[in-house]
Amino acid sequence: MRVLDRLREPLHVAARGRRDLDRDAGGRGPRREAAALSTAGRRGRDGDHGARHPAPQDRIGVSVSGARFADLLEQHRIDFSAGVPCSLIEDLIATLETHPRVPYVAAVREDVAVGLAAGAWLAGCRPAVLMQNSGLGTSLNALASLSLMYGLPALLLVTWRGYQGKDAPEHILMGDISPKLLTLCGIPHRVLSAASIEADLAWAIAEMEQRLQPVALLVPPGVVEMGRAHARAAGPPATRDGGGTPSPLAAVLEPRISRLVALGAALKPLGREPLVHANGYICRESFSLGDRPQNFYMIGSMGMASAIGLGLALARPHRRAVVFDGDGNLLMNLGILAQVGARQPANLVHCVFDNGVYGSTGNQASLSHQVRLDRLAAAAGYRTAVAVVAAGEVEAAVQAALGSEGPHFILVKVTREEAEAPRIPFTPAEIRDRFRASLLAG
Numbered sequence: 001m002r003v004l005d006r007l008r009e010p011l012h013v014a015a016r017g018r019r020d021l022d023r024d025a026g027g028r029g030p031r032r033e034a035a036a037l038s039t040a041g042r043r044g045r046d047g048d049h050g051a052r053h054p055a056p057q058d059r060i061g062v063s064v065s066g067a068r069f070a071d072l073l074e075q076h077r078i079d080f081s082a083g084v085p086c087s088l089i090e091d092l093i094a095t096l097e098t099h100p101r102v103p104y105v106a107a108v109r110e111d112v113a114v115g116l117a118a119g120a121w122l123a124g125c126r127p128a129v130l131m132q133n134s135g136l137g138t139s140l141n142a143l144a145s146l147s148l149m150y151g152l153p154a155l156l157l158v159t160w161r162g163y164q165g166k167d168a169p170e171h172i173l174m175g176d177i178s179p180k181l182l183t184l185c186g187i188p189h190r191v192l193s194a195a196s197i198e199a200d201l202a203w204a205i206a207e208m209e210q211r212l213q214p215v216a217l218l219v220p221p222g223v224v225e226m227g228r229a230h231a232r233a234a235g236p237p238a239t240r241d242g243g244g245t246p247s248p249l250a251a252v253l254e255p256r257i258s259r260l261v262a263l264g265a266a267l268k269p270l271g272r273e274p275l276v277h278a279n280g281y282i283c284r285e286s287f288s289l290g291d292r293p294q295n296f297y298m299i300g301s302m303g304m305a306s307a308i309g310l311g312l313a314l315a316r317p318h319r320r321a322v323v324f325d326g327d328g329n330l331l332m333n334l335g336i337l338a339q340v341g342a343r344q345p346a347n348l349v350h351c352v353f354d355n356g357v358y359g360s361t362g363n364q365a366s367l368s369h370q371v372r373l374d375r376l377a378a379a380a381g382y383r384t385a386v387a388v389v390a391a392g393e394v395e396a397a398v399q400a401a402l403g404s405e406g407p408h409f410i411l412v413k414v415t416r417e418e419a420e421a422p423r424i425p426f427t428p429a430e431i432r433d434r435f436r437a438s439l440l441a442g
Helices: 003-007 011-022 030-039 066-075 087-096 110-122 135-150 169-185 197-211 259-267 281-289 305-315 327-332 335-343 373-380 391-402 428-440
Strands: 080-083 104-106 127-132 154-159 189-191 214-219 275-277 295-297 321-326 348-354 384-388 408-413
Touching (some): 080 110, 104 335, 110 135, 110 154, 110 305, 110 335, 127 135, 135 154, 135 169, 135 428, 197 214, 259 281, 259 348, 275 281, 275 305, 295 428, 305 335, 327 348, 335 373, 373 384, 384 391, 391 408
Parallel strands (some): 127 154, 154 214, 275 295, 321 348, 348 408, 384 408
């Protein structure tokens, strides 16, 4: 039966697959079939990408515990992880949440996790990204126009829902095409087995370091133990009551200066602090005002500058991390505000230059006309959230943020005027290499 035909099955028929997957005892549902991967050989590799596809097995195999998996990640010098949860690796995530040497950052979306990992690698870490295979679709652009284009290594641990076509209906299509998506993207991948987990991890780490790109391990049901780690967890997570008070200005901010003038004012106090630019004219105008190795210029991956900046801030907490964002970029990734508010990186300065339009695509209006972004940041939990409209206010706000504990949010309202600015002349690899070298040099 074709995959699309399976998607059109009545829900009560598809639900039988879900019950098979979720049962823990009796019979041999796909969960137990998948667990057999850990005791038997697998079929050959898929070309140069190293993909290994499992054959159905008749015996139930062992699973690896979340604690053992985390220890192996540490042994392979993974020192940063981010992701979106999946029940197939719940024990691993529960272990990483309190792991002293492989810290885990809960991301609001899978593409944000990719951005966090990018920032962490630039800061000198070796990151892992954890996601369900449904998140491959969400993260596809970030993988293509950030990780693969710039050459930013990350270990992708991708759970394989819809494995062997037996699961809830929403997983069937993605379960069928997940290996194909990875192959089409040029991402080397293998199917993880508990029996060969050490060899699989060693292969993946070697590939990502040699190729300077993400490498994936597909994790079928039953490979990682489930339901133990969180059963031992006690108490609710910590909560907090919002952050700073937004600037007491009128609901409508009247811009007085161009973005070029505002960028010049914001750059003055920065010194040698690392700076991540959102894609579009923000990059080009900032470059025209003065290039430096500490500038990371985003060419693609709209909305991911803030995630990269947060990854930098978390990976190097003793050094400032500055983000020059745009209103359209931030609106595409509003969940990052909640993530910053929850993590409270004291070293993060998040500046948003809001001209109310998508400038590089024809000045179409953005929603920032109806939404005060600084007030959203304050509600999300930023320590300070201010709105400024004059050059002197911009410089003073950035200077104050650099000298105090954050996270800080600075909304800079600017006109639609755009300067004639050149495109960034560097290749993505050149941007990556000089930026990372500047960070590792101190």
